[in-house]
Amino acid sequence: MLSRHIGRWVAGKKSKWVTLALWVIIVGVLSMVWPGVHSMVQNNAANLDEGQPSVKAAAIAKEQFPSGSGIPALIVWNREGGLTESDFAGIQKLTDYFTANPLEAQSALPPFGQLPLPVLQQQASEDGAAFVLPIFFADSTDSDTLKAGTEEIRRQAEAVFGTDPFSTELKSGGLTARVSGPAGISIDAVGLFSNADVSLMIATVLLVLILLLLIYRSPILAIIPIIAVGFAFGAASPILGKMAELGWITVDSQAVSIMTVLLFGAGTDYCLFMISRYRQILLKQRDKIKALVEAFKDASGAIAMSGFTVVIALLVLLLAKYGAVHRFAVPFSLSILIMAIASLTLVPALLAILGRASFFPFVPRTPEMDTEYRRAKGKAVPAQANKKAKFGGAIGAIVTKRPWMVVIITLVFLGAAATNTFRIEYTVDLLSSFPEDSPSREGFAVIGEKFTPGELAPVKIMVDTEGKEVSLQQSLMGLPYLAKISEPEQGKKNGDIIAVDVEFSMNPYSIEAVNHIPDLRKTAAFALEEAGISPANSKVWISGQPAIQYDTEMVNNRDTEVVIPIVIGLIALLLLIYLRSVVATLYLILTVVLSYFSALGLGWFFVHDLMGTAAIQGLIPLYAFVFLVALGEDYNIFLISSIWKKRKSMPLKEAIREGVTETGGVITSAGLILAGTFAVLATLPIQALVQFGIITALGVLLDTFVVRPFLVPAITVLLGDWAFWPGKGAKEERITRVQA
Incomplete structure (x- = not known):
């Protein structure tokens, strides 16, 4: 078999070092000659194409009414009790300064410095406490230039007023200033995502390490997936960076942030699929190389199929017309492809190099080796392995003895959660996803209180x-x-x-x-x-921004109608090819889709009923669907692969019981880690990522603890030999019954 030959090569006495060296050389060379993906981030890329009504309207407005065109930065001035004459005089000085010394990309500035002071004061709010100074930037201005411009405004304001009104608390009684409007929102959005990258990376790494240590209690084993993910990211980053440099793709901070989470979550899963199988065989095989080759043969198919399923599902995002969704496709799919390759090459090489020491201090041994060990050290086989087997065995016994009860209970629970999706409210308001102390949101609050909210946009x-x-x-x-x-x-x-x-x-x-x-x-x-x-x-x-958001809503609805059916169809086709069973393909797809709607319903309960969020971002359901359906099938593939294999040598019920027992520990561990990595997003100050993280984490947990261990095997028991139809399994089952 091809898988056995590849396994022998990556685990060979010399070739394992060659495999490791190749990864080091490839990552090193790519990092030196091509730019990293972080250096090619473009956060001002358009999300709507030129054919959208709001984009056409913006072009006409720029041509016919240039004085009001551009990206407005609304400098919101406020003083509780009323702005003073010296405040207005300072605003005039600022206006005169930037009229004489325009900021980079500055396109327009009202001539407030030329107005008599009483006339200027009349343009303040009714109570005289707030005033809005608009500064327009060219339409194509990037967020870095906008940020540099506002920082210059801040420096000049401090020079004029003697204090920094941009850092003064709103309710302090002093003069305050905040940058709001489209420019302020753009600056805050980029700043939040940029600041999230480092904290997200650190939090994700620590979480994965802690969970692996708690679950497997092996420091070496905990590091192996981290190393593999690091190499995968090290290869993906320069490739994506070069693609962006050539103009083939566009990447933004949001895509890079979620890509990091996806790599650690899915990547660790793939590593554990291989590691867990290796550990199981080490309990029976004395020779570590033979054990690794056998583990590779057993796990490689499921890993390759799982990785390919996720890659194909993510590539479907290329069909999306909304830029933020379209830009996810290549970074996510490429990173998962490289991670799958690392799981099938680098991870086996590391395991071959480390051998049984990978699991130190709970080293797996054959019964003979364990006897020798106990005689020498007086220690027993780790109790954790037995607990896992007993736990998995108990679930396997339940689903095979009481399948109808399991199916009914799980369907009622999942169905009840799914019905909550009818209560969900959606929004395309980016500002509401910012922390309340964000400058743009504070400025908007002042405008809404002192003027009319509509003045902001x-x-x-x-x-x-x-x-x-x-x-x-x-x-x-x-x-x-x-x-x-x-x-x-x-x-x-x-x-x-x-x-x-x-x-x-x-x-x-x-x-x-x-x-x-x-x-x-x-x-x-x-x-x-x-x-x-x-x-x-x-x-x-x-x-205007409301028109842009309306088009965003329409495009998002279109993307949802296009992407979701295609993702389902492609995954179904891949499962059909892999399993050669129409029936199994059908119920595996349906269970994951049900799990998705249940996660969406439970997610709404958490973010709305418990956290008080009025609405979730309109793009989140599409994001969550692609991730949950693709990643959810990973666990189904791993479980069904085990059942299908065991079915060749034992009755179906026994194969199901053994399959659930064998895969229970690793899928539970992998699910906890994957859910944990997505849950890390909930620690960020960006509500859109918080909502996405919660919903996706809940979906992964449902797949891990409800769908995979209970619902899928119980349905397989009820269907019996029809679960294999029209594959060989169905025929073999009928033949066995006839012979009996």
């Missing part, structure tokens, strides 16, 4: 009048959810195009405001139709 409505009189402003005045409507403005290059700026009376990032975009378009189109202009819809354009 106004919407520009543009129509082509074809030279006719169109009462656009009057038509919009009847909408109760608008707080302010500007006077119509003619386009600079095409006078037939007119525009009005409108502000919502509510949070412009809320789902309520976003859902008003179609009504705004309908109202504007109706105004055109009244003027005899047709077709009206094609002559209406709406730009």
Whole structure:
């Protein structure tokens, strides 16, 4: 067999060192000649393509109304009790300074320095306590340039006022300043993800080490998966960096952060699949090399199939039109592919080098070796192994003796959790996922309290009048959810195009405001139709952040409808090829999908009912689905592979009982580690990652402790020989029964 030949090569006396040396050389050379993925991160990449209505509208707004275009940084000034004359004078000095010394990429700045002080004061909030200074940056400005600009504003403000208003507490009574608006949100988003990278890496490594030490109580064994993941990341990072440098892919901080978690979680699982099988065979085989070759033969197929399933599922994200989802595909799939290769080459080589010492101090020995050891040392076989076998054996006995009870109980539990998904509320509001003390969110809170929330993100409505009189402003005045409507403005290059700026009376990032975009378009189109202009819809354009978020919602819905069926179909096809059973493929897919909806329902209970979150980010269900369905099938594949193999030499019920017993320990360990790594995301200050981490971790735990040990084997027992249909297993079972 090919797997046995590969196993002999990676575990050979000399070739094991060659394998290790090759990994060291490959990672070393790649790291020296190609840039790392972190150095090629691009956090301002567009999420919507040029064909989206809001993107088209933004292009028209930039061409026809350039004075109001660009990325606005809203500098929100506030003093409890009211801004003083010296505060306004300082704001004027800042305006004059940046008019004479523009920031990099600065495109526009209101001439507040030229206004008389009483006129400027009239533009403050009604109570005189807050004032907004907008500074516009070019549309293509990246977050680093925006951050550098705001830091320069901060330095000049400190020079003008003598103190740093950007660090003053809001309720302190002193002058405060915060950067909000799209620029402030972009800066905070990048900062949160950038700061998360290091802490996430450290927390994930420590968690994996601690869990491995607690579960296996072997310091050497705990380090082996960490080494393998380190080498895999060391190879993936420069490859991804070079691909980004060549313009083949775009990577952002969010993708790199989640990729790190995925590598440690899934990578450790693959390593444990190999390590656990090696340990089991060492209890029967004295020769460590023969044991490793046998372990490789038994585990390599499941590892390769599991890895390939995850890679294919993640590659489907290339079909997504939303940039943040599309950008996940290559980094995630490539890293998992490299991790699977490391699990099948580097890990066996390390195990061959270390041998039984990998499991020190609880070294697995054959009964003969154990007898020799006890005579010499007076120690017994580790009790942990026996406990694991007893625990796994107890579950195996339950599912084979009472399969109907197990199926009913698990389906009721999972079904009840899944029904909670009907209560879920979704949002595309990025600002709400930031910590409450983020500058952009604090600035927005001041705007919402002192002005109208809609001022943070106004919407520009543009129509082509074809030279006719169109009462656009009057038509919009009847909408109760608008707080302010500007006077119509003619386009600079095409006078037939007119525009009005409108502000919502509510949070412009809320789902309520976003859902008003179609009504705004309908109202504007109706105004055109009244003027005899047709077709009206094609002559209406709406730009602004709420319009962008509406398109985001629509694109996300489209991606969900496209990606999910394709992922299910491809995984089903791979399972069918691997298992050669239509029936098994069907119930394995259905159980994982049920587990996904149960995780989503339980996740909503945690983040909404316990943590008080009003809504979850709209992209999370798609993210969670791809990860949970792909990773959930890993455990099913490992379990079913064991059952299918044992079925060749024993009755089906016994094969199921033995398969559950044999795989119980490793899948439980792997599931705890994978869930733990995703749960690390819940420690970050970004609500979107917190929600994703909780839902994914819950899904992994459901797969580990409900679906894999109980539901799947119980269904297999009930189906009997039909579980193999139309494969050989079904025929062999029927033949056995006839002969009996």
